[in-house]
Amino acid sequence: MRKDKTKVFFLITIVCAISGFLFHFKSIQDAYFTLSAQNSKTQNHRRDTVRYICHKNNLTSSPWKIKHSVARQLYVEHTHKFIYCEVPKVGCSNWKRIILLLNSSLGLTVDELKHNNVHISPLLRRLSFYSPKMQAELFNNYTTVMFTRDPLERLVSAYRDKFLHDEEHYYSKTMANMIKRSVRKNGNSTERLSFKEFASFIVSENAYYRDIHWRPMLELCDPCNIHYDIIGKFETIKQDAAYVLRSIRAPKDLEYPDIKHYANETRTNDLISKDYFRSLPKELFKKLMNVYRYDFSMFEYNPSI
Numbered sequence: 001m002r003k004d005k006t007k008v009f010f011l012i013t014i015v016c017a018i019s020g021f022l023f024h025f026k027s028i029q030d031a032y033f034t035l036s037a038q039n040s041k042t043q044n045h046r047r048d049t050v051r052y053i054c055h056k057n058n059l060t061s062s063p064w065k066i067k068h069s070v071a072r073q074l075y076v077e078h079t080h081k082f083i084y085c086e087v088p089k090v091g092c093s094n095w096k097r098i099i100l101l102l103n104s105s106l107g108l109t110v111d112e113l114k115h116n117n118v119h120i121s122p123l124l125r126r127l128s129f130y131s132p133k134m135q136a137e138l139f140n141n142y143t144t145v146m147f148t149r150d151p152l153e154r155l156v157s158a159y160r161d162k163f164l165h166d167e168e169h170y171y172s173k174t175m176a177n178m179i180k181r182s183v184r185k186n187g188n189s190t191e192r193l194s195f196k197e198f199a200s201f202i203v204s205e206n207a208y209y210r211d212i213h214w215r216p217m218l219e220l221c222d223p224c225n226i227h228y229d230i231i232g233k234f235e236t237i238k239q240d241a242a243y244v245l246r247s248i249r250a251p252k253d254l255e256y257p258d259i260k261h262y263a264n265e266t267r268t269n270d271l272i273s274k275d276y277f278r279s280l281p282k283e284l285f286k287k288l289m290n291v292y293r294y295d296f297s298m299f300e301y302n303p304s305i
C-alpha cells in the first residue's frame with residue numbers, strides 16, 4: 001500500500017516535470033512565433049509603404065538599369081547570400097564588421113575590427129565589382145537589406161562627425177573650406193563651419209555630386225527599383241539587426257556590435273538634432289526638408305521639429 005503511494009507520487013512528479021517542460025518549451029516557441037510574425041508584419045508594412053510612395057511619385061523606372069553609384073553602395077556576402085546597402089550614418093560600420101565576421105575563411109574577431117579600418121577594408125566586395133548579368137543573378141538569389149534613419153538625425157550626425165572633428169582632414173578641412181567658399185561672404189575666414197552654413201550648402205549644391213554622408217537614402221539605395229527583402233530602422237536596430245541575422249542564418253552567437261566611432265560622445269539623438277534644427281531660419285528648414293521629402297514619406301519619419 002505504502003509502496004503504491006510512493007509509486008503514484010513518483011509518477012505524478014514525473015508527469016508534472018514533463019508537462020512543465022513541454023509547456024515551457026511551447027511558450028518559448030509561441031513567443032518566437034509571435035516575434036517572427038510581428039517582424040514579418042512590420043516588414044510587409046514597410047515594403048508596402050515604400051512601394052506606394054514610389055508609385056505615387058513616379059519614382060520607379062522601367063526599364064531599369066542599376067546605376068553605378070548605387071552598385072557601389074551594395075556589399076555582397078556569399079556565404080550567407082546577403083546584400084547590404086550602405087547608408088552612411090546608419091550603423092554601416094557595424095554592418096561592414098558583420099560582413100567581415102560572416103566570412104569564416106577570414107577568421108576575424110570583433111575585437112580586431114573595433115576601429116576605423118573597416119571602411120577601407122579591401123576584403124569587402126561591392127556589387128559594382130560584378131558584371132551586370134551576375135549582379136542581376138545576385139539580386140535574385142540573395143537577401144537584400146537596407147537600414148534607414150530619421151533624416152534629421154542622420155544629417156546632424158553627419159555634421160557632428162565630419163565637421164566638428166579634425167581627424168578626417170578631407171571633411172574638416174578640404175570639404176569645409178569648399179563649403180565656406182560657397183556660402184560665406186568672407187570665404188577664407190577660419191571660423192568653424194556652422195550647421196546653418198552646412199544646411200544652406202545642401203539646399204543649393206548640385207544634387208548629382210552630393211556627398212554620400214548626406215545624400216538622400218532614396219538615391220543611395222534606390223528602393224523604388226531594388227525591392228529590399230528587409231528594411232531595418234536605426235531606431236530599432238537591435239531588434240531589426242537580430243531579425244536580419246536570423247533571416248540569413250548567421251551563426252547564433254553573432255550579435256550586432258555596438259561600436260561607436262567617438263566612444264566618449266553622446267550618440268546623436270532626437271533632442272540633440274531638434275536643437276540644431278530649431279536654430280535654422282524657417283525658409284531654410286523648409287527647403288532642407290524638401291531635399292529629403294521622399295526619405296521622410298517612404299520610410300515614415302516625421303519632418304517636423
Ligand SMILES: *[C@@H]1O[C@H](CO)[C@@H](O)[C@H](O)[C@H]1NC(C)=O
Pocket residue numbers: 058061
Ligand atoms: C513618370 O516618369 C517618366 C520618366 O521617368 C515620364 O516619362 C512619365 O511621363 C512620368 N509620368 C508621370 C505620370 O509623371
Ligand SMILES: *[C@@H]1O[C@H](CO)[C@@H](O)[C@H](O)[C@H]1NC(C)=O
Pocket residue numbers: 077078079103105106122123124
Ligand atoms: C571571403 O573573403 C575573401 C577575401 O575577400 C573572398 O575572396 C572570399 O570570396 C570570401 N568568401 C565568401 C564566401 O564570401
Ligand SMILES: *[C@@H]1O[C@H](CO)[C@@H](O)[C@H](O)[C@H]1NC(C)=O
Pocket residue numbers: 137138141
Ligand atoms: C542563383 O540561383 C540559380 C537557381 O537556383 C542557380 O542556378 C544559380 O547558380 C544561382 N546563382 C548564384 C550566383 O548563386
Ligand SMILES: *[C@@H]1O[C@H](CO)[C@@H](O)[C@H](O)[C@H]1NC(C)=O
Pocket residue numbers: 186188189190
Ligand atoms: C581673405 O583673402 C583675401 C584675398 O585673398 C584677403 O585680402 C583677406 O585679408 C583674407 N581674409 C582673411 C580673414 O584672411
Ligand SMILES: *[C@@H]1O[C@H](CO)[C@@H](O)[C@H](O)[C@H]1NC(C)=O
Pocket residue numbers: 264265
Ligand atoms: C573624446 O575623446 C577625445 C580623445 O579621444 C578628446 O579629444 C575629446 O575632447 C573627448 N570629447 C569629450 C566630449 O569628452
